[in-house]
Amino acid sequence: MKNLFAGIFLCLISLSAFPKDGYELWLDYAPISNQGLNQEISSLLDGIYFFGKNPTYQAIQNELNLSGKKLVGKAPVYTTDRLSNTKLWLGTREEMSQIFGLQQQVEIRELGEDGFWRGSIDFQGKRYYAIVGNRPLGVLYGVFDWLRSIQTETFDAKQEKADAPKVKLRMLNHWDNLDRTVERGYAGFSIWDWHRLPGYIDPRYEDYARANASLGINAVSLTNVNANARILTTDFMKKAKVLADLFRPYGIKVFLTARFSAPIEIGGLKTADPLDPDVKAFWKRKTEEMYSFIPDFGGFLVKANSEGQPGPHEYGRNHAEGANMLADALAPHGGVLIWRAFVYSHEIDEDRHKQANTEFEPLDGKFRENVIIQVKNGAIDFQPREPFHPLFGAMPQTNLGMEFQITQEYLGQATQLVYLAPMWQEVLESKTYRPSPSSTVAGIVDGKDTGKTLTLMAGVSNIGTDRNWTGHLMAQSNWYAFGRMAWNPNLTSEQIAKEWTSMTFGQNQVANRKINEILLQSHEAAVNYMTPLGLHHIMGRSHHYGPGPWVEGGRADWTSLYYHRADSLGIGFDRTSTGSNALNQYAPEIAQKWSDPNQIPQKFLLWFHHLPWDFELKSGRTVWEEIALHYDQGVKTARNMKTAWDSLEGTIDPERHSHVSQLLGIQVEEAEWWRNACLLYFQTFAKRPFPEEIEKPTGSLEYYKSLSFPMAPGIRPQW
Incomplete structure (x- = not known):
């Protein structure tokens, strides 16, 4: 009996000592x-x-x-x-x-x-x-x-x-392909094992549902917005049904991405014209079939006429005509049609910042009631920092939903610790001044300022098959923060960080305080060492990993020079009335203030203004000096984050502590890489010395320009 108890005791010890892997x-x-x-x-x-x-x-x-x-x-x-x-x-x-x-x-x-x-x-x-x-x-x-x-x-x-939740649809968008690759995915392959569904149900699916339900997430789009029409075939409907049945007790509805050209690709038609009777009949039949398998199917998510995806424009139709055709097929079943506003074309000689408003604002009030226009938080593409999208406030008669990106496509991917809640909070708290002087982005997203009840907040998932789900352990905080903010857009990033830290690491108050400090300064640090003062879209081509302010050639709107416009005279994109006039798409209260480089928030300065290198800012420093100081400060903050985390050794379990410590080491190196490469490049235009108080960039510009990453994760498949 004594030996039996000893064995049980040793067993309990071994279980309690089992490594934590997230x-x-x-x-x-x-x-x-x-x-x-x-x-x-x-x-x-x-x-x-x-x-x-x-x-x-x-x-x-x-x-x-x-x-x-x-x-x-x-x-x-x-x-x-x-x-x-x-x-x-x-x-x-x-x-x-x-x-x-x-x-x-x-x-x-x-x-x-x-x-x-x-x-x-x-x-x-x-x-x-x-x-x-x-x-x-x-x-x-x-x-x-x-x-x-x-x-x-x-x-x-x-x-x-x-x-109670303030937003009706709280949704994860998976950019997962049917072959299990994940576009902009940095945590392994897709968790959806389509090949073995419907026969094999991975236990991980239920843990996924539990995690989402714990946050109030109640909708999930399973497939990439760069859609594959096969997901709408009968075989794949059977597979999707298994997931829908498993998710149902947790309150999660399944959505699928619909490829606009599906009537041609799987329907045998010669057209996908949304006003063609045969096309309408195809979508009606497909939708009825979908509901025969999944009675509570949520609806379709559509990316159309953007980045080469098919859409109604090929047939001379507008977004409302395309969306309404699909919405009419869903309406008898209570389904929702989500239509993305991320549209731009290099064939249009117009500032990319303006194209979504140009196409959608004239259609306000012309969409069906079961249509939601899903709008990215900013007008370019999930940059480290963007001013809020001008569509928020510009379409009061249309259901508008928010699209955030949880996966860190432009924010260090899975090698960097960047807590995204402060960025999202900044956007949600932004005043739009429309439809009322007190309106905010959050008030439009949750319907408080518009009276809309069909509301949406969507987040592009950072989930994959990595054991810890998100690649970087600390990136779990962004999945958590998204769910909490989707439930209540007025929650603060500080409150959410405290919750997540104590739920993830326990109740050591000293450790938690340090972890929270790391989280809350991480986003500003990344902006500083990547894209300070409103610089944007200066990352490497295609893979979006690391700096590439020198990228040029091919499509102009996929190059860095298109956005930073650095030359011997200055730097920045003029979006005032003397430039592209994108500022005019905002409310007059914003446009008037932000048109003045002395009044615009400094964090958006070069987003809207092309300024001389010697332009003096409120700090008394020039634009060149301020850029250099921000880059350097970002590196110093990254180093401080690493030091603070390393001081927790012995307080955090060794497995998770080592995981984060190693990745913070990479982050420091990458912060230095960003600073050195960008400052050396911009100095070729500024022709000015670096400020005395910063650590001088090392290495040669040619070395940084020579780096290539053909196997970086998450690149869009080219086949």
Whole structure:
């Protein structure tokens, strides 16, 4: 018997010492160190009563089984008598209606279909803790919120909480191809194993669903916006059905990307003209077939007439005519058509910044009610920093959704730690002045400022087959932050960072404070050593990895010179009335202020102005000096991040500490690379010495220009 106990003890030690690799994400459920909280949660888990049975309640029970054992070391106890030995009640408002008073029922009902309420209830002389939703999914969200409060050690049974998402569709866009490559993917291959579906279901799919549900993400587009029509064939519908069935208990609807030329490619037609009766009939049949497999299919996501993708323009039709044709096929089934506003053509001699507004703004009010125009946060292409897209505020009669990029295409990919929530917060808080003087981007996205109820926030996924899901462990924070901001666009990046850090690394306050500082300064650091003062699109060609301010040749709008316009006189893109006049697409309050280089926020200066190298800024320094100082400051911040992280050795488990430390070492090298290459290049135009106070760039410009990366990950397949 003694040997048996010794064996069990050694087994427990080996399990507790199992290396952490990040697979559990923020759902690690580390044991609660606070003894009072531990006892309180343990007591609640001693008697759990569900007011009904359904697949979502089963998903909740599975999560409680997992979290209970890890948080407090015990399996929950479920009761069949709601009044006997019960501590925790779970159910919908309708199921629990006899327990709530009229006022409480009204308050919960007003939270909408995804909202929840949780708090203590006194009933027949006993106190219970209840988590209530208007439907089972709301209960699921409430349970995950409760678990979050336990993980962050902020749970207080005396406090009530009512919450509901501000955005209707909270969506991940996977740029995953059917051959499992991922465009702009830096964490391995696609997690969707189309070849082995529908017969083989990877257990990872359910963990993916759990993670998304814990954030309130309720929609997922499975396939690349550079679409393959095969996904709309019967064989692939059967495969997609398996994922939809698995995701359904977690409240996640499946969307697919629709290739506009599918009627030709898989339908045998000679045209894809959206006004052609045969084309309409094709999409009607395909949509009906899709719903026969997936009754709650979300709808289609479409990229059309951009970067070579087919669209309605080939037939002399506009975006509204193309989108409405697909929307009409979806409407009888309650489906949604999401149409991307990322459109530009090198055949049009116009500033790329202006093309989306030029094409879409005249169509305001002409789209069907089940159409959402998905707009990138900025008008160029997910740059390290962009001013908000001028379409926000310019189309008050149209459903507009936000598209953020979680994968770090232009922000160091999977080698750099860049927490993106500060960038997203900056965009969401931006004042648009339209449709009202107080309007913000967030108010348009969540419908508060437009009265729209079909709302969307989408994020381009950074998920792949790497064991830690996101390639760089710290990039998990961006998946987490996106979900939290999609639920509530008014959450701050600081609040979200604190949540994620404590859920991921535990409750060591000293360590958490350092990690949060690293996260919160990382984006500004990257902007400084990549594209300070509004510089943009100066990365390497095609792979977008590393600096390439010298890129020229071929399509002008795919070159760096098109955007920075450096010459002997100065640097920057003139988008004022003396240049492309893109500023005129913003509200007059913005256009007037930003047209003045002395009034525009310095972070957008060279985005909208071409200024002399010796132009004096508010700091008293010249444009050349300020550019150099920003590049140098970015490098210094990256080094400080590495030093701060390394100081946590022994506090963070060795596996994850080593992983991040090694990648921060690469990040420092890459920051120096960016600074050296860009400053040496721009100096050939500025013809001025570097400021005395900066560390002087090393290496030769020719060396940096000679570097090539033909095997960089995430490049669009050329076949």
